[in-house]
Amino acid sequence: MARRNRRRTIPEDEHQDRWMVSFADFITLLFAFFVVMYSISSVNKGKYETFSESLDKALFHEKKVEKEAEPIQVGAIPTRIQPIELPNLVTVTEEEHQLSEEIMEEKRRLNEVSDEFQRALKPFVESQLVGINKHDFWVELEMNSELLFASGKAELSPKAIPVIEKVAEVVRNVPNVINVEGYTDNVPISTGIYPSNWDLSSARATSVVKELVKNTISPTRLSAVGYGEFHPVGDNTTEEGRFKNRRVVLVLMSQAFARYGMSDKERARALKLAPLSEQTEPAEKAAETPAQL
Numbered sequence: 280m281a282r283r284n285r286r287r288t289i290p291e292d293e294h295q296d297r298w299m300v301s302f303a304d305f306i307t308l309l310f311a312f313f314v315v316m317y318s319i320s321s322v323n324k325g326k327y328e329t330f331s332e333s334l335d336k337a338l339f340h341e342k343k344v345e346k347e348a349e350p351i352q353v354g355a356i357p358t359r360i361q362p363i364e365l366p367n368l369v370t371v372t373e374e375e376h377q378l379s380e381e382i383m384e385e386k387r388r389l390n391e392v393s394d395e396f397q398r399a400l401k402p403f404v405e406s407q408l409v410g411i412n413k414h415d416f417w418v419e420l421e422m423n424s425e426l427l428f429a430s431g432k433a434e435l436s437p438k439a440i441p442v443i444e445k446v447a448e449v450v451r452n453v454p455n456v457i458n459v460e461g462y463t464d465n466v467p468i469s470t471g472i473y474p475s476n477w478d479l480s481s482a483r484a485t486s487v488v489k490e491l492v493k494n495t496i497s498p499t500r501l502s503a504v505g506y507g508e509f510h511p512v513g514d515n516t517t518e519e520g521r522f523k524n525r526r527v528v529l530v531l532m533s534q535a536f537a538r539y540g541m542s543d544k545e546r547a548r549a550l551k552l553a554p555l556s557e558q559t560e561p562a563e564k565a566a567e568t569p570a571q572l
Contacts, residue, residue, distance in 0.1 A: 395449045416533035424525035433482035447494035456537035458530040464521035465508040481505025
């Protein structure tokens with residue numbers, strides 16, 4: 280019996296180039312791969328770092344401590360826009376939120392008084408016999424003792440009277456409390472009238488207070504304090520320093536911070552604090568409750 284031919288014959292209608300389909304798919308994938316690689320190489324640095332940190336945290340549950348390499352920037356590097364600083368912006372501070380309008384008005388009034396001192400005493404300010412220091416809640420008018428008193432004396436000299444009159448004109452129409460403070464240098468004084476610098480500084484402050492009262496300044500607004508030599512503003516080892524230390528200072532106080540300015544209720548309202556009666560009332564009620572039970 281003849282051996283049967285087992286060779287398989289290929290039908291003529293079957294396509295011989297099917298391999299090209301797979302090859303085309305491979306080329307397409309390779310092209311897509313290079314496109315992705317190119318897009319990654321030009322990624323924004325900030326977005327890359329954010330993505331990298333998020334990926335590390337998700338995979339390894341820890342933050343990346345330090346990056347060993349950074350992606351190469353291709354194309355234009357993203358610019359960082361810096362904020363523009365605008366000068367003289369009016370901002371509302373936390374203090375202005377807390378303080379009442381009454382306190383803010385008083386601060387403005389003290390600023391006006393400081394400007395008035397500058398105008399009224401301009402010749403003495405220029406000759407450095409008078410200094411004006413402005414603060415938020417008080418104004419200091421510093422007068423050198425050489426302008427007001429003779430050496431070792433507490434009686435006002437004739438040239439001091441016009442100065443005190445100008446000061447009285449400025450403070451007459453404002454309600455603020457005035458503390459008059461006397462200071463000396465550290466040179467000891469021992470006389471029958473003034474046994475120490477304490478006595479001399481107190482007597483000088485009192486003389487200024489009396490002259491202000493003569494110029495119709497209410498005594499309830501005034502106080503006299505002597506500090507002696509213990510609060511110097513200059514070097515007592517030099518004549519120039521001792522000259523600065525011999526002085527009388529008028530402190531125009533804010534009513535909310537002066538002892539004899541506002542009452543407790545007025546001060547609490549101005550500072551937006553609960554009055555003392557309201558603060559103690561809950562405690563008193565709490566103390567009464569167990570007894571009633």
